[in-house]
Amino acid sequence: MSNLKNKKLTLTQQKYKVFAQQRVTQRPVLANCIKAFFVGGTICLIGQLVQWIFMTYFGFDEVTAGNPTVAVMIILSVLLTGLGVYDHIGQFGGAGSAVPVTGFANTVASASIEHRSEGFVLGVGGNMFKIAGPVIAYGVFSAFVVALLKIAIKGLGGM
């Protein structure tokens, strides 16, 4: 990917990029991955706990417990976002907080909260999916393609 970018740069620019990279603090990839692992793992652990509570005390089974679990995780994330805590979790945990569904809820909640000053319709309503939009758009589109392909392959006597 970076090679494609380099093709458009002149030789001086490419040399400068290397020069600059040696002097700017690089992202601590290993440390970030370790932190992402622990934060992400913990969030999933909490999800597993919530699911267990729903199954044990509310009589849901493994399949039907999924929905209320996701709802609870989302409520927790929205609360933490509103209280101004989730952005700090995010700075620390990186993908560990962005990848779980709590990260998705954080994008919707943070955008909604931020754009309230522009009114509830155009501000909150219009900007709610600023960051989450691509996730839904590409999720739906890829699910559509995958489902069609699977049906087609099945129809042709495949799987």
Added chain:
Amino acid sequence: MLQGHQSWVFDTRPVIIASAAVVGPFEGQGPLADDFDVIHSDMYVGQNSFEKAERKLLEQACEIAIKKAGTQKEDIHFFLCGDLMNQIISSSFTARTLGIPFLGLYGACSSSMEGLSLAAQLIDSQAAQIVLAATSSHNGASEKQYRYPTEYGAQKPPSAQWTVTGAGAAVIAAQGNGPRITAATIGRIVDMGISDPFNMGAAMAPAAVDTIQSHCKDLGRDPSYYDVIATGDLGKGGHRIAADLLAEHGFNLPENIFTDCGILIYSQDQPVMSGGSGCACSATVTYGHFLKRMRQGELKKILIVATGALLSPLSYQQKESIPCVAHAVSLEM
């Protein structure tokens, strides 16, 4: 008067008769807290949006500077102002409040020195007798516009910078007491192909180097002429790059002379990654801290090189790199 290729020498030596720096709570926790006129404890400044808060900061900085100058806003000829907001609304709405004939500028984080150099030129060429130059920025407002909602948990890399919440204003006149603007060098756009908006220090450093070199060439000066040469907001990484690039081109700037406003404004234990940025970074540090040291007699000759990254969220999405500019103003006591 034009000197060299892109510099002005101001023979009449316009004076900064007053200056003001107003900041938010985070900057008030930094090492330069005593050099600011007002430190707000609320980043909303009593308003209901970040954008309105930025406007309030800018208005306040202008009003304090005008009061310190012992003049009225009706007596000021022109108001030069720029900021980071779309369509520079902070400046325009402040100009509405002040009612002074208004020239809006956009130089991103180089707006402070762009405004100051143009103000000096207006005075020196007798196109005006008193001019107000100001700029502002607000962390919440610029994060919302350029990057992500402030409560969004995106992880910023170590090369990212923290936009300063604050405003700086200066009243420049043909006569009076105070630091004098002796020369200015207008920068040209330099784009070395950096396209990462979280690494603006690396994008802006070549522009700062280009302007410093042009300044020295046009005016026939050596960097050692100055007590301090301060870039606007290169941050730790960008500053290191600029120092090394200058050394490679034969300009050896000792560390005690060459500094950066983005590094000075925050302390080491404040979570600002590479340092401060934003229009208010160079403005508050210059108008608050450096001018104070000049008035106290500690510094005699300084060069402020404000640097700006001229990208927009759209240009980044369209895979463009970041064109940068740097404007330098020479101040002498």
Added chain:
Amino acid sequence: MEKFLWAFIVGGLICVVGQIMMDVFQLTPAHTMSTLVVVGAVLGGLGLYEPLVKFAGAGATVPISSFGNSLVKGALMEAESTGLIGVLTGIFEITSAGISSAIIFGFFAALVFKPKG
């Protein structure tokens, strides 16, 4: 109890994949999440995501990739019962709780909270 351990490990590992996408491949969070959703959809279509869910529980259902899997599952389930049009009508069947909750509670948040910068 073993389920809890695997939920932690598998969830953590999926997040590490996301972190590598962000740090090494320099993708934005939106790009990273979108990619993981598409990967989840593809794995769901290939029948590989359900076994992961059975094995790791919340470690597979909490990351955003499960969103992609659920979208595909919904489409296929509806197609099975109502024919090809089910691919369109069934996509949001299973994920409805997630998206509805996000919108509803996000809206409540905008009513109650103010950004703290």
